Amino acid sequence: MKMKKTLYDKIFDSHVIKKYKDSYLIKIDRMPGHEVTSAQAFSDMELNKRTPWNINQLLFVEDHNTPTDGGYDSITDANSKKQIDTLRNNINKYKIKKFYPLSDDGNGIVHVVSTETGFILPGTTAVCGDSHTATYGAVSSLAFGVGTSEVSVVLQTGVLRVQKLKNMRIVVDGILNSLVTPKDVILYIISKISTSGGTGYAIEFAGKVFEDMSVEGRMTVSNMAIEAGAKVGLIASDKKTIEYFSGRKFTPSGEEFKKFSEFVMSLKSDDDAVFDKEYIFYADDIEPQVTYGTNPAETVGISKKIPDNSNESSLEYMGLEVGEKISDIKVDRVFLGSCTNSRIEDLRMASKILKKINKKQHKDIKQVLVVPGSMEVKRKAEEEGIDKIFKDAGFEWRNPGCSACLAMNNDIMPSGEHIASTSNRNFRDRQGKGARTHLVSPIVAIIAATYGRFIIPKEILK
Secondary structure, eight states: OOOOOOHHHHHHHTTEEEEOSSOEEEEOOBEEEOTTTSHHHHHHHHHTTOOOSOGGGEEEEOOSSOOSSSOGGGOOOHHHHHHHHHHHHHHHHHTOSOEEOTTSTTOBOHHHHHHHTTOSOTTOEEEESSGGGGGGGGGTOEEEEOOHHHHHHHHHHSEEEEOOOEEEEEEEESOOOTTOOHHHHHHHHHHHHOTTTTTTEEEEEESHHHHHSOHHHHHHHHHTGGGGTOSEEEOOOOHHHHHHHTTOTTSOOTHHHHHHHHHHTTOSOOTTOOOSEEEEEEGGGOOOEEEOSSSTTSEEETTSBOOTTOOHHHHHHHTOOTTOBGGGOBOSEEEEOTTTSOSHHHHHHHHHHHHHHTOOOOTTOOEEEEOOSBHHHHHHHHHTTHHHHHHHTTOEEOOSSSGGGSSSSSOOOOTTOEEEEOSSOOOTTTTSTTOEEEEOOHHHHHHHHHHSBOOOHHHHOO
16 A cells, blocks of 8 residues: 655655665755855855856845845945855856846845745755745745755755654644734744744644635745744645746746646645644634744733743843733834745735724834835835835835844844834844844734734724
């Protein structure tokens, strides 16, 4: 009898080149990259007197160190400028074709650009020197972040030696409330299984909630699988996946697209596939979520209070207390962006809420940054008038980039201030030394921007 396989096993097994005693050599199909984690890899390759294994399977952007309020000349940090200069030199030296530098029409955050161009395709393996490479699992790509030494190996050889992960399935059934988003779903899951719950596993997200989600919504979920400790966060492909890739820059076309579509529909776990671990959750139990601590698992529903068993050190850093209502927390700044929530659907969602509220930036809010995930997203938003809705409310409409997700550019959040952020990490000093990050959905973020604090969405959007 043929053994039933999970989606992870199907893609992994089809890429195995050689099996060792406790590991496997697998073929890597794609490697996107950026200016921060690529320099050492190129340097190692030069020392080895080698060239890239296949320049057609490489794609690079400038995103981490880049300013969102100007071009190259706006970079103020010498190290940031050096990293960008180094990447540009390497791109020219090795004649890498898929390169989208700062201010280029194709520029943006690496995990947004890689999918919107069709560079990452279902059924492929992909690595990048960035932990949120797990994003591509939303389109059934076996993708994971790697360290600089592994980036170097793949750059030179197109293969990587890895250990095989165990399989975990997380099922969320039911129908979400209209104000509950994919961001709320993944924050809820992490709060239940912890930031180490997925360690050693490839997570597959399944159930009606994920079947009903758009492909971009699924990307938000897979993006944060790493925050649950997993290297991989997969979702089965379906007709939505095929529609998403139709007509994209690097997607097959014509007769090849028909073959591609048939293959895509096969990318799902067999009905009786066995998972090593499984969790089942229900949509009715999920409301808009807000983090209150210093890791993504320190999360509760927006209508709740900070739990009695909260970590004292986390609360001290955040300037909060046990028993405090989430809806009583005042917000100083708002960031709508990052590889988690900067796609066109995120901006549409936020602008729709803003239009419905019909309010401007609250007088106590010092700054609201709206940062599209790519130039393509920015163009679409401006064609639809979304930028005008944000600007009329007093928000700052910026160019693409990682921006205030992490303190590696000019968009650094001040110490002691509470930030409603649609990014993926709320670690200490992540958005700036002493900055107090609350991870939220675009809906919760935009409401906080107009009310100056966290508001339960259903109380004002009846």
